[in-house]
Amino acid sequence: MLTEHVLVIQLNRSDDVVIACQDVPAGTVLDEYGLTVRDAVPAGHKIALRSITSGQPVRRYDQIIGFASEPIAAGQHVHVHNLRVQFSNVITPSVRTPSQPGTFNRVQPSAESSVLMGG
Amino acid sequence: VLTTVNCSATVAKRISEAFTGDALREYPNVDGVVAITHTTGCGMDINGEGMEVLRRTLSGYARHVNFCGILMIGLGCEVNQAEDLFSTQNLPRGPLLSSITIQESGGTVGAIRRGVERIREMLPMANEATRRTVAAANLTIGLQCGGSDSYSGITANPALGAAVDLLVSHGGTAILSETPEIYGAEHLLTRRAASPDIGEKLISRIRWWEEYTERERGEMNNNPSPGNKAGGLTTILEKSLGAVAKGGTTNLVDVFKYAEPVTTKGLVFMDTPGYDPVSATGQVAGGANLICFTTGRGSVYGCKPAPSLKLATSSRLYQQMADDMDINCGEILDGNASIQELGQRIFQLILETASGRKSRSEAHGFGAEEFVPWMLGAVM
Numbered sequence: 389m390l391t392e393h394v395l396v397i398q399l400n401r402s403d404d405v406v407i408a409c410q411d412v413p414a415g416t417v418l419d420e421y422g423l424t425v426r427d428a429v430p431a432g433h434k435i436a437l438r439s440i441t442s443g444q445p446v447r448r449y450d451q452i453i454g455f456a457s458e459p460i461a462a463g464q465h466v467h468v469h470n471l472r473v474q475f476s477n478v479i480t481p482s483v484r485t486p487s488q489p490g491t492f493n494r495v496q497p498s499a500e501s502s503v504l505m506g507g
Numbered sequence: 508v509l510t511t512v513n514c515s516a517t518v519a520k521r522i523s524e525a526f527t528g529d530a531l532r533e534y535p536n537v538d539g540v541v542a543i544t545h546t547t548g549c550g551m552d553i554n555g556e557g558m559e560v561l562r563r564t565l566s567g568y569a570r571h572v573n574f575c576g577i578l579m580i581g582l583g584c585e586v587n588q589a590e591d592l593f594s595t596q597n598l599p600r601g602p603l604l605s606s607i608t609i610q611e612s613g614g615t616v617g618a619i620r621r622g623v624e625r626i627r628e629m630l631p632m633a634n635e636a637t638r639r640t641v642a643a644a645n646l647t648i649g650l651q652c653g654g655s656d657s658y659s660g661i662t663a664n665p666a667l668g669a670a671v672d673l674l675v676s677h678g679g680t681a682i683l684s685e686t687p688e689i690y691g692a693e694h695l696l697t698r699r700a701a702s703p704d705i706g707e708k709l710i711s712r713i714r715w716w717e718e719y720t721e722r723e724r725g726e727m728n729n730n731p732s733p734g735n736k737a738g739g740l741t742t743i744l745e746k747s748l749g750a751v752a753k754g755g756t757t758n759l760v761d762v763f764k765y766a767e768p769v770t771t772k773g774l775v776f777m778d779t780p781g782y783d784p785v786s787a788t789g790q791v792a793g794g795a796n797l798i799c800f801t802t803g804r805g806s807v808y809g810c811k812p813a814p815s816l817k818l819a820t821s822s823r824l825y826q827q828m829a830d831d832m833d834i835n836c837g838e839i840l841d842g843n844a845s846i847q848e849l850g851q852r853i854f855q856l857i858l859e860t861a862s863g864r865k866s867r868s869e870a871h872g873f874g875a876e877e878f879v880p881w882m883l884g885a886v887m
Binding site for chain 2 (some may be wrong): 430451452467472502503
């Protein structure tokens with residue numbers, strides 16, 4: 389069976405961007421996201437899902453990957469021309485080692501038990 | 508068959524070669540006899556960091572649960588003396604863990620003869636090991652990525668992360684490594700640390716790297732390369748996140764030095780270089796039973812005694828190097844599977860491989876050349 393290749397992928401539901409899985413031409417309509425792509429975006433690159441004002445954080449993997457260096461419109465290509473990270477502003481000593489223990493995603497023991505045949 | 512020093516590598520290989528062909532026919536539960544050799548062990552400071560790391564690595568292999576018996580071959584006059592190795596690492600001598608030296612065996616022919624005899628004595632004991640059902644909580648896997656491409660952070664790494672979340676939820680352990688590859692985004696891991704002490708342990712290893720590279724007159728500049736940028740990576744945070752995605756989303760529960768025994772269950776970090784065979788050698792010495800290796804350009808890595816599964820980032824690679832790839836994470840790009848579904852499949856393949864199913868690299872016989880202990884300090 390031939391399957392239609394997906395155009396873009398969203399790595400986390402909270403992300404501000406989707407990733408192009410192949411070269412996406414300008415004007416492509418992404419129905420799933422209610423979005424028209426404004427620029428030609430190469431495979432592996434990012435497309436803004438919503439408008440982002442200058443200075444606002446941009447998230448991928450639900451993590452901040454940088455800040456908009458100019459206003460970004462929904463559907464625009466997001467890359468070095470409009471996304472920056474001022475490292476010293478992000479990685480302060482307190483960010484490097486937070487004083488509070490992490491509560492990232494405490495995993496509960498699984499109810500089902502998987503087994504293997506060990507030697 | 509392990510070696511204390513490069514000088515005993517050939518003897519170790521000759522001993523293992525005596526057990527090829529029909530030699531193991533009476534011992535169906537023995538997978539094989541392998542010589543695992545290296546290029547160092549002498550011409551080095553006996554009290555230096557390099558010796559400490561080498562001995563920790565050899566000790567980790569000597570204790571590894573995927574081996575039944577170990578014979579350590581020395582030359583006799585090397586800096587890394589077998590006696591000192593066994594005593595400093597508290598390695599218990601016995602019928603399944605012993606050593607000989609070439610100089611005390613009357614030379615090469617005598618050492619090979621003695622070595623073959625020792626292994627013959629081990630075989631009936633090794634053959635008593637049979638497979639039985641155990642919980643997945645007993646598994647420790649090492650996470651690797653090599654020959655990355657722009658899809659690594661979209662398909663194979665997040666899919667492996669989803670598998671790691673499943674393994675951790677079953678009580679198992681996964682080792683994330685390659686410190687230089689997370690440099691500049693360490694806060695993303697310390698934020699997930701189960702306690703501030705664990706975060707501090709990671710930062711102290713990063714400070715060590717800063718001092719080390721300064722000493723070697725290098726730089727830890729991990730900014731996206733022109734190739735990374737062409738592939739769509741804009742910032743250092745994004746690049747490191749792609750590598751860290753292999754570790755899934757659970758808490759970081761401990762940080763270990765290179766080749767240190769991994770004693771905490773859950774997602775842990777081990778400080779290693781980014782160079783894949785060196786990194787994986789540290790993980791296996793730490794107790795990894797299995798390696799999961801994501802690759803975009805097409806790695807052919809394999810390891811003994813830990814099977815290595817190769818996870819292709821695209822269908823194109825999976826088809827091009829079909830006999831080296833174990834699973835196709837490119838299906839995420841093709842729209843045939845979600846990251847979660849691939850994670851489930853990887854987890855299932857991990858269990859099957861741990862149960863004896865052969866990985867591609869095992870079928871090719873990889874693993875004897877991939878033991879590469881981290882070399883630190885001056886060669887003298």
